[in-house]
Structures are given as C-alpha cells and as structure tokens.
Amino acid sequence: MNKASNIAAASNSNAAQELVRAMRPRQWVKNVFVFAAIAFSEDRLWQFWGPAGPAPILRMIGAFIAFCLAASAIYLVNDLVDIEKDRAHPKKRHRPFASGRLSPSVGIIAAGILIACAMPLAFALDPSMAFLGVLVTYVLVQGFLYTYWLKNVVIFDILVLATGFVLRAVGGAAVLAIHITPWLLLCMLLLALFLGIGKRRHELTLLEQGAGEHRLILQEYSVPMLDQMMSIVTASIIMAYSITAFLAPVAPQEPYPMLMVTIPFVIYAIFRYLYLIYQRGEGGAPDELILKDWPLATSVLVWGLTVLGVLLFFPN
Structure with missing residues (x-):
C-alpha cells in the first residue's frame, strides 16, 4: 500500500x-x-x-x-x-x-x-x-x-x-x-509586431524546409520578407517612442521634455535584440530572451528606473 x-x-x-x-x-x-x-x-x-x-x-x-x-x-x-x-x-x-x-x-x-x-x-x-x-x-x-x-x-x-x-x-x-496617450498604444502595437516578426523569422530559420509541415502559415512568409517588415517596424518603434517621450502629458516639459533621456535605452534595447536575432539566431522566445540576456535585461531595467525617477523627482 x-x-x-x-x-x-x-x-x-x-x-x-x-x-x-x-x-x-x-x-x-x-x-x-x-x-x-x-x-x-x-x-x-x-x-x-x-x-x-x-x-x-x-x-x-x-x-x-x-x-x-x-x-x-x-x-x-x-x-x-x-x-x-x-x-x-x-x-x-x-x-x-x-x-x-x-x-x-x-x-x-x-x-x-x-x-x-x-x-x-x-x-x-x-x-x-x-x-x-x-x-x-x-x-x-x-x-x-x-x-x-x-x-x-x-x-x-x-x-x-x-x-x-x-x-x-x-x-x-x-x-x-x-x-x-494614444502614442503609448501605438508603441505597444509596434513593439509587439517587432517581437512577433522576430519570432516568425526564428521559426523559419529553425525549421528550414519543414516549416510548412509544422505550421502552414509559415509557407506564406520568407526570411527576406520578414527582414523588410522588421526594418520598417524597427524605425517606426524608435520614432513612435520618441514622440511618446516628447509629448507624454505626465512628464515635465521644461526646460525640455525630461523623458527624452530614456530614448537611448530604448534604442540600445532594440539594437541588442536585433543583434541576438541576426547574429545569434535567437528570437523564438522573447520572454525567455529578456531574462537570460543580461545586457538586454539591464537596458530594460535601467529604462524603467529612469522613467520612474523622472516622474517622481521632476515635478511637472
């Protein structure tokens, strides 16, 4: 028993x-x-x-x-x-x-x-x-x-x-x-597209000729097509976030939009992610990637702390 x-x-x-x-x-x-x-x-x-x-x-x-x-x-x-x-x-x-x-x-x-x-x-x-x-x-x-x-x-x-x-x-x-702000929603949409395109690209390169057997929709994509989409979305994210940082109503605007100091962290995080996709063949699991790649995780953490610091210590 x-x-x-x-x-x-x-x-x-x-x-x-x-x-x-x-x-x-x-x-x-x-x-x-x-x-x-x-x-x-x-x-x-x-x-x-x-x-x-x-x-x-x-x-x-x-x-x-x-x-x-x-x-x-x-x-x-x-x-x-x-x-x-x-x-x-x-x-x-x-x-x-x-x-x-x-x-x-x-x-x-x-x-x-x-x-x-x-x-x-x-x-x-x-x-x-x-x-x-x-x-x-x-x-x-x-x-x-x-x-x-x-x-x-x-x-x-x-x-x-x-x-x-x-x-x-x-x-x-x-x-x-x-x-x-509507600009935040646009940033969310573009960021999600960025991650989704990277994930599709990873699946195509990982599965190669057998991609369509695993998921039929992968037959409709190609690596060059996804690379073009990635380029468009990457530029759009940087522009959309920059506008969000400049116009955010919650952030101080004098003597200049204070949230603009967070833009370099966003650019670095995006470029780091592109490096991981194109040079290391990553991107299949964005949630795991951000946890195991310390430069990417650090840039996201510093961005969050900087946003918090601006909102707390610089009155609007």
Whole structure:
C-alpha cells in the first residue's frame, strides 16, 4: 500500500509540475504592460498612492494576476489544439501535451478553472466592468479567434498577437479609470509586431524546409520578407517612442521634455535584440530572451528606473 501510495503521489507531483510548465509562467512577464498605464497616463504618478493608501496600485497588481490567469488558460488551449503540429517541431515536441507527459483532459479542466478565477477577479477589481470587458476581449481574440482561425491568415496572425499587448495596456488604464496617450498604444502595437516578426523569422530559420509541415502559415512568409517588415517596424518603434517621450502629458516639459533621456535605452534595447536575432539566431522566445540576456535585461531595467525617477523627482 505504501509503495502504491508513493507511486501515486509521485505521479500527481509530476503532473502538477508539467501543468505549471504548460501554463508558461515565464511568459507572464508580458503582462507587466498593464503597468504602462501608470507611467504614461494623463495623471501624476503619486496620485495612485493617496490618502486611501495603495489601493490603486493593488488593483494594478490584481489586473496583472488576472491577465496571467487568462493568458495561461489560452496557452493551454493553444497547445491542445496544436498538439500534433508541436510533435513535428524540434523544440515544441518536448512540451507537456505534445510529449505525452500531461493528459489533454487535465489541460481542459485547468483552462476552465483559470478562466473561472480570472473573470470574477476582473469584476471585483472594477465593478464598472470596463476591465472585465477588456479581459473578455483578450480571451476571445487571443484564445479563440487566433487559435482557431486567424493564426492561419497571413499578416493577421502577427497583427492579432500584437493586439494582446495593446489590450494589456488598455486593461491597466481601465482598472484605474484613467486615460493614456494614444502614442503609448501605438508603441505597444509596434513593439509587439517587432517581437512577433522576430519570432516568425526564428521559426523559419529553425525549421528550414519543414516549416510548412509544422505550421502552414509559415509557407506564406520568407526570411527576406520578414527582414523588410522588421526594418520598417524597427524605425517606426524608435520614432513612435520618441514622440511618446516628447509629448507624454505626465512628464515635465521644461526646460525640455525630461523623458527624452530614456530614448537611448530604448534604442540600445532594440539594437541588442536585433543583434541576438541576426547574429545569434535567437528570437523564438522573447520572454525567455529578456531574462537570460543580461545586457538586454539591464537596458530594460535601467529604462524603467529612469522613467520612474523622472516622474517622481521632476515635478511637472
């Protein structure tokens, strides 16, 4: 009995570990974009920590958690739909469902539980239901339209993924009922396109002639085409962010727009990412890349600290 109980316990522990892995907690870093609403809103930073205490900040953290729950549910559904295709991929075949280490039924149940937790949390954070509406839109677009249809439509497959970043920023604004500059949304969209194009390029170069067998949509792309798109988006990001920094209503404008000091960090981070894509063949997992490449991670961290310092120590 003891031996059988130990085997069952070990099996349950392994299943739990594989489930957590399938939920892709490393990709939760994408959800930090919900906090962008604070830095680039039309309201001062310290207004979010007033006499009532840190409640607004806690709501932002709650919004981050809600997006993490919803995103993990979408990852589970996406892996279940692509289980056969992932088995033909040199890296994705090691994923829990594709490798057979995790039962599909466990994934279905877990995805349902995650959604069932995310939606009530969204309503509790914002009874006006604005944030709930954003989260529902995110699930419908990313979890259903993309998974079952748009990921097989050329160009739209990249654009739809990019909208996920925009919805995160909008969700962060909705949960606090604040307005954010439209330039920030454009920056989010362009950054997401930048990462998405880099990921498609990595898949093409990794799979080479077998790319279409893994994912039919890859047959519609070529490396030269993606390189052209990358060039356009790279220049657009730098210009859009520069305008965002110059015009941000929350930042001091005298004697000059103070947020312009953050532009060099953005340029370095973009160029560093291009270096990793073109010289080191990276880019397949942007969320992991930013965590393991210390120059890239440092540039992002310094950018964030500089933005925070400008907003806190230079009154508008």
